[in-house]
Every structure is written in structure tokens, then in C-alpha cells.
Amino acid sequence: MAKNALPSAFENFADARKEGFLTVKNLKDEGKKVVGTFCAYTPVEIFLAAGAVSVGICSFSDETIPEAEKVLPSNLCPLIKSSYGFAITEKCPYMYFADLIVGETTCDGKKKMYELLGDIKNVHVMQLPQTQTDEASIEMWYKEVLALKEKVEKEFDVTITEDDIKAAITIKNEERMLLQEFYNLSKSCPPPITGTEQLKVLYGSQFKFDYESKNKELRDVIDKVKKDYEDGVENVSKSAKRILITGCPLAGVTEKVVTAIEDSGGVVVAFENCIGVKTADRLVDENEEPYKAIADRYLQIGCSVMTPDTNRYDLLSRLVEEFKVDGVVEMTLQACHTYAIETAQIRKLMQDRDVPFISVETDYSTADVAQLKTRLAAFIEMLV
Amino acid sequence: MKEFYIGIDSGSTMCKAVLFDGKNLVDTYIIKTGWNPKISASECLDHLLEKNTISRDNVNITATGYGRETIDFADNIFTEITCHAYGGIYLKPEIQGIIDIGGQDSKVIQIQNQRVADFLMNDKCAAGTGRFLSMACEILDIKLEDIDGFTDIIDPISISSMCTVFAESEIIGLLSMEKDRSKIMGGVLQSIAQRIRAMTGKINYDLEAPILMSGGLSKSKALIEMISKITGLKVETHDNALFAGAIGACICAYNKNN
Structure with a gap:
């Protein structure tokens, strides 16, 4: 695959996490x-409405x-260990x-x-239900969202008005759109950008705190990528196998999975x-009603902490079609029980749809880079 | 157009190489991989060229196995999964899959319509690999090539530890209780077969169609019998199964050129 330098449009996002420190x-x-x-699952609209800045603090090193x-x-998910480690150090x-x-009360590890993090930081834990369709769960989560609003108002000594929350919903929706x-854009064949490039923007967008300028930058990236594609710039080979990645959170060191795929004749078109x-x-x-709408939207996110995780299966089934995927790669982090167990259901789901599937387990070390390369290269060689 | 193909399967323990003329397997060669996979690979190449009096310019070289990236004189590189599959199909066209137990990993491949349809690999730990078996041979003081005549596979003593390091302590414990060595060895083979079953169970194999056992341990009839018993699958081998990866490397290159 052609190794082009990142277009300047991506640079705004490539170092966003680092630059955000100063901001x-x-x-x-x-x-x-x-x-x-x-x-x-965290409803960030509430922080926006309170005039606060919210930032993802899951760690990836x-x-x-x-x-x-x-x-x-030591036998615990590296994301949890790393995040806690960054807090105490x-x-x-x-x-x-x-x-x-x-x-939130997501997986047992987190x-x-x-609880331990609460000893050193000001932590608020929302009680997340484990099912998504029954009345009791829906009601409970709505109450948790209202409780979060009250907590934020009290902590920051502000009052969130109806206009504040509505404005926050609008601007966050704009970002989502x-x-x-x-x-x-990666639904095109070939996709206009590599998965590495796509991930830079998706990940970097978390660390830009002024939504108006962030949304404008996103608009610019989209326009630039579209224009290059229309001008015939071929960034990705037509023969590259189209891969969808699913599974545990992927960023930082675990980008090794994306690299192994894209160095072996594949291109990541979608990240579920x-x-x-x-x-x-x-x-x-x-x-x-704003808080009800927020609660209902967030509760329906598919994740292996839910039982059953129907929304993940539905989303995956849809994405495989829409992105004309040649194969699905699942990445699970070591000791992430919920995802590791759900692998059996995802494998079955893909087998039923005749979509080639592979699951790889990794951690935050780089010790398995060669092994990942062998598996993922073999997987791509296997795709017709 | 080059007339000959040489496939080099540079594994973690042994380097296997074959000479192929586009139709037939002409010659094979195997040596220890040693500390430098590039040196052992070029030794294999030189041997095959010299012995068969073929010029270097007349061969297309393909590398596979763990050392494949270091073999910079290769014309092509393919992963060992793809190569084992094509080599397996060449040796036994009717197979539905491959079980390969290598020095540092084991893998299970599903073949459909003469292609790889699915595969699973255990490369995170030594359980169920050749390394596990050589550890056991060392403690029990049995040569690897003698396990067939020695092992009691009818009445094995189960080894419950999945970790090679703990299994080592477990075997030492059994020896201190003066348990029968041949039954302990049976337990070792049973443990390897159980790790293989954890992988074959995830693939929709047909109980009737044959599966080829490749890799260095394919020489052991006792192990094949144990794997057949535990997995319930029809596991077979072939005299050249050891060379399946290297043969497949030639086939991949041949298919690419034709």
C-alpha cells in the first residue's frame, strides 16, 4: 500500500491529545x-451544559x-491498570x-x-444497568442521569437551565453527525483514507474542547478528504482488503493491530x-424531554457489559453490509472477560453471515507485534 | 521464467526446505534453525542447489515461518498458515483441515474449496506446543524420537496444569511419588491434545473428512492417536507432512506466477 504522508488536514488531530494538555x-x-x-456511557452533555470541559481519561500506554x-x-485488563497507574503517579x-x-458500573474491573480511585480523586460513579430494554433499567438510568446533573450543579455551583442542556445536546449532536x-467516507471503494488516518481523527477529536471550532475542523477534514478523492488522489490501493475492527477500546499502543493489518495488504474501513x-x-x-432523551440514547450503546448485547450484534451486522467488509478483526484486551466471552457469539454471528472473522488478544506491551503480524497477515491472505 | 521453486519454512526450532519443479517434489532438506534463521535458511538453499546441480538464477525462492522476514534473499513471503494449508492440500487433496504443532505455537486450519476458510493459533503460551513436549521429555529422560514406543496412551496420568512451568513442577511431583513414567508421558500427550481440542472445537469440522497433522510432531503415531481420540476427528499424517509449510511456500509462489 502506498505510504503517503498524512495530509495536512489530519495534523490538526494527530497531536490533539498532547496539545490539549496546554489547552x-x-x-x-x-x-x-x-x-x-x-x-x-457517560452523558457528556451535562458537563457541556454546566460550562465545564470533559475529557476521556482511559489510558493506552x-x-x-x-x-x-x-x-x-497483574491479571487485570491493561486499560484499567494503566488508567489507575496514571492517576496515582x-x-x-x-x-x-x-x-x-x-x-459507571460497567465491567467488574472498572x-x-x-473505589480505589475514589481514595485519591473526586469520583462519582453512575449505576449503569446491565440490560437495555426493561422498564426498571430504563427508569433507573434516567434517575442516574438526573442525579449526575444534580451532582454537577452542586460540585461546580452552577444551575443548568433547560436552554443550557438543549444547546449542549444540539452541539454534541452536530459533532456526532x-x-x-x-x-x-470510508464506505467508498477504495476508501479515501487508511484506518490509521481515520483513527487519528476519531481519537484526536476527544481532546478538542471548544466544540464550535472542533466541529469546524471536522468539516474541513471532511471537505479536504472528499476533494482529494474527487480529484483522483488514490491513497489506498483498490485491492486492499476491507477490514472492520471491533472489540475493546483501541488507541495508543493497541494501534499495533491497525498497523499489522495495513502493513499486510488490508485497510481498516470501520471501527466498531x-x-x-x-x-x-x-x-x-x-x-x-432533554434528560429522558439523553438517558435513552446512552443506555442503548452496545457493549459486552450488557446482557444480552443485542445492540452490538445489530450494529455489527449493519456495518458489515454498509462498509462492504471483507473480514472482521476483533481485538480483545487481556483479562477482559466480557468481550472475551462474547467472542463466541460474534464468531457465530459472522459465520452465519459468511464473513471471515478473527479474534486476537493483546495487551499494552509490544512483545506480540510479530505474532500479531503473522495472524493478521494470514487472515488477509485468506480473504478472497 | 524460472524452472524451479525452493520453499524455506524457517521455524522456531527447525528450518525445512524443499525443491519443487512446478509439478513434483524433487528434494527436501532439514536442519536446526539455530540462533540465526538467515544463516540456516541460506545453508538449506545452498545444499539443495548444489546437490541437485541447479543454478541460483533458475530458482524462485519463497520464505515462510517465524524467520521469514529475515530471509532477505527470498522472492516471496507468505505466512505459515497459508503455506501449511496449500502444502497440506498438495500432500492430501481430500483434507478439510490441518493441525500443526510447532516448536513455539500450535495452529488449527480449516480448508474449504481448496482454500483457507478459518484458522486459530495458540501463540501466547507454550502449552500444547512442541516446547511443552520437549520439556517433558527432558524431565522424564526420554528422547523425543522414542516417545511412540515408550508412552502409555491407554491409561495416562492426567496433567492438570495448563502452564508449562507449573506442569514441569507437577511432573516432578509425580516422579517423586514413583508414578509410571510411560503413564506420565501419556498424560503429557493428553494435555497437548486437550489444548488442540480447545481450538478444533471452535471450527465446524466434519467428523468424517480427514485432517492432516503437519509439523515436526507429525512423526509421532502416539500423539496422532491421542489427538484423534480427544478431538473425535479423523487425524492423519503423511511422510512429508513435516515439509508441508515449505511445500506450500512453493505452491503459493507457483500459483502467483501461473
Whole structure:
């Protein structure tokens, strides 16, 4: 595959996480409040409506794992260990600046880690139901969303008006629509951009805190990519096998999976991960009562912490068609039980649809780069 | 157009090479991979060229196996999964799959319509690999080539540890209880077969169609019998199954050129 330099449009997003450090410091100096979030289930509209800045603090590097293992068991998901490690070592500026950290009762590992994190940081945990369609769960989650609003108002000494929350819903929906438009560009054959490039924008967009300018930058990237494609710039070979990635959160060191695919004659066209389609797929209904609409939208996110995880299966089935996928690669993180168990159902789902499927387990080390390359290259050789 | 193909399967333990004329397997050669896969691969190449008096310019070279990326004189590179499958089909066209137990990994491949349809690999741990067996041979003081005559596969003593390091302690424990070595070895083969079953169970295999066992351990009838028993599948081997990867490398290159 042609190794082109990243178009300048992507550079705005490539270093967003690093550049955001300074932005957040300046925002703090101006008196802004910062909220650290872990999961796709966190309704960030509430922080926006309160005039606060929210930022993802899931960590994707093995740097702080040894420190975390002084407290946490070593046989635990690396994302949880790493995130906790960054908190106790104060090495993540976002975690450091966070006035409030919001987590949910998602997987067992995160849930229990939040208790320990609560000893050193101001943590609020929302009780996330494990099912998505029954009345009791829907009602409970709505109450949790209202409780979060009250918590934020109290912590930051603000009142969130109806106009505030509605404005927040609108601008967040705008971002989602732009992200959808962006990743949907890869439905073209060949896709206009590589998966590595797509991920840079999806991941980087989390670390831009002024929504108006972020949405404008997203618009610019979309227009640039579209124009290049229309001008006949061929960034990806026509023969590249179209891969969809699903599974655990993918960013930072685990981009090794994307690299192995794209170095072996494949191209990642879609990410059904937390950083990807999952978080941007559906909008908050602007015609509903705002908090009810927020609660209903977030609760329906597909993730292996839900039982059954029908929404993930439905989304995957849809994406495989829409993106004309040649094969599905699932990445699970070591010791992530819910995803690892659900692999059996995803394998079956893909077998029933005649879509080639492979699941690879990895961690935050780089020790398995050669093994990943062998598996993923063999998988791509297998695709017709 | 080059007349001959040489396939080099540079594994973690052994380097296997074959000479292929586009139709027939002409010659085979195997040596230890050693610390430098590139050196052993070029030794294989030189041997095959010299012995068959073929000029270097007249061969197309394909590399596979763990060392494949280091073999910079190869014209093509394919992964060992694809190569084992095509080599297996060449040796036994009717197979529905491959079980390959290598030095540091084991893999299970499903073949449909003469192509790879699915595969699973265990490369995270030594359980169920050749390394596990050589560890056991060392403690039990049995040569790898003697396991067939020695092992009691009818009444094995189960080894419950899945981790090679813990299994080692478990075997030492059994020896200290003066348990029968041949039954312990039976337990070792049973443990490998159980790891293989964990993979074959995830693939929709037909119980009747044959599966080829490839790799160095395909020489062991006792292991094949144990795997057949535990997985319930029809596992067979072939005299040249050891060379399946190297043969497949030639076939992949041949298919690419024709």
C-alpha cells in the first residue's frame, strides 16, 4: 500500500491529545471546571451544559502499569491498570486537572478500580444497568442521569437551565453527525483514507474542547478528504482488503493491530469500538424531554457489559453490509472477560453471515507485534 | 521464467526446505534453525542447489515461518498458515483441515474449496506446543524420537496444569511419588491434545473428512492417536507432512506466477 504522508488536514488531530494538555491548563487557569470520563456511557452533555470541559481519561500506554500493579492484580485488563497507574503517579495531565471524575458500573474491573480511585480523586460513579430494554433499567438510568446533573450543579455551583442542556445536546449532536459523515467516507471503494488516518481523527477529536471550532475542523477534514478523492488522489490501493475492527477500546499502543493489518495488504474501513462508530452512531432526540432523551440514547450503546448485547450484534451486522467488509478483526484486551466471552457469539454471528472473522488478544506491551503480524497477515491472505 | 521453486519454512526450532519443479517434489532438506534463521535458511538453499546441480538464477525462492522476514534473499513471503494449508492440500487433496504443532505455537486450519476458510493459533503460551513436549521429555529422560514406543496412551496420568512451568513442577511431583513414567508421558500427550481440542472445537469440522497433522510432531503415531481420540476427528499424517509449510511456500509462489 502506498505510504503517503498524512495530509495536512489530519495534523490538526494527530497531536490533539498532547496539545490539549496546554489547552486544559489554560482553561483551568481561567476558572473552567474539568471532568474526566472513562466510558462511552457517560452523558457528556451535562458537563457541556454546566460550562465545564470533559475529557476521556482511559489510558493506552503501559508506562504506569508497574506502578498500578503495586495495588491492582497483574491479571487485570491493561486499560484499567494503566488508567489507575496514571492517576496515582499524576502522569496524566487530564487526570491531574480533573475536578471530578465520572465512571459507571460497567465491567467488574472498572467498577472496583473506581473505589480505589475514589481514595485519591473526586469520583462519582453512575449505576449503569446491565440490560437495555426493561422498564426498571430504563427508569433507573434516567434517575442516574438526573442525579449526575444534580451532582454537577452542586460540585461546580452552577444551575443548568433547560436552554443550557438543549444547546449542549444540539452541539454534541452536530459533532456526532460530522463524525458519522467523516467515517462514512470510508464506505467508498477504495476508501479515501487508511484506518490509521481515520483513527487519528476519531481519537484526536476527544481532546478538542471548544466544540464550535472542533466541529469546524471536522468539516474541513471532511471537505479536504472528499476533494482529494474527487480529484483522483488514490491513497489506498483498490485491492486492499476491507477490514472492520471491533472489540475493546483501541488507541495508543493497541494501534499495533491497525498497523499489522495495513502493513499486510488490508485497510481498516470501520471501527466498531468506543473510539469509533459506537459513540457517534445515534443522536440524542432533540424533541424529547432533554434528560429522558439523553438517558435513552446512552443506555442503548452496545457493549459486552450488557446482557444480552443485542445492540452490538445489530450494529455489527449493519456495518458489515454498509462498509462492504471483507473480514472482521476483533481485538480483545487481556483479562477482559466480557468481550472475551462474547467472542463466541460474534464468531457465530459472522459465520452465519459468511464473513471471515478473527479474534486476537493483546495487551499494552509490544512483545506480540510479530505474532500479531503473522495472524493478521494470514487472515488477509485468506480473504478472497 | 524460472524452472524451479525452493520453499524455506524457517521455524522456531527447525528450518525445512524443499525443491519443487512446478509439478513434483524433487528434494527436501532439514536442519536446526539455530540462533540465526538467515544463516540456516541460506545453508538449506545452498545444499539443495548444489546437490541437485541447479543454478541460483533458475530458482524462485519463497520464505515462510517465524524467520521469514529475515530471509532477505527470498522472492516471496507468505505466512505459515497459508503455506501449511496449500502444502497440506498438495500432500492430501481430500483434507478439510490441518493441525500443526510447532516448536513455539500450535495452529488449527480449516480448508474449504481448496482454500483457507478459518484458522486459530495458540501463540501466547507454550502449552500444547512442541516446547511443552520437549520439556517433558527432558524431565522424564526420554528422547523425543522414542516417545511412540515408550508412552502409555491407554491409561495416562492426567496433567492438570495448563502452564508449562507449573506442569514441569507437577511432573516432578509425580516422579517423586514413583508414578509410571510411560503413564506420565501419556498424560503429557493428553494435555497437548486437550489444548488442540480447545481450538478444533471452535471450527465446524466434519467428523468424517480427514485432517492432516503437519509439523515436526507429525512423526509421532502416539500423539496422532491421542489427538484423534480427544478431538473425535479423523487425524492423519503423511511422510512429508513435516515439509508441508515449505511445500506450500512453493505452491503459493507457483500459483502467483501461473
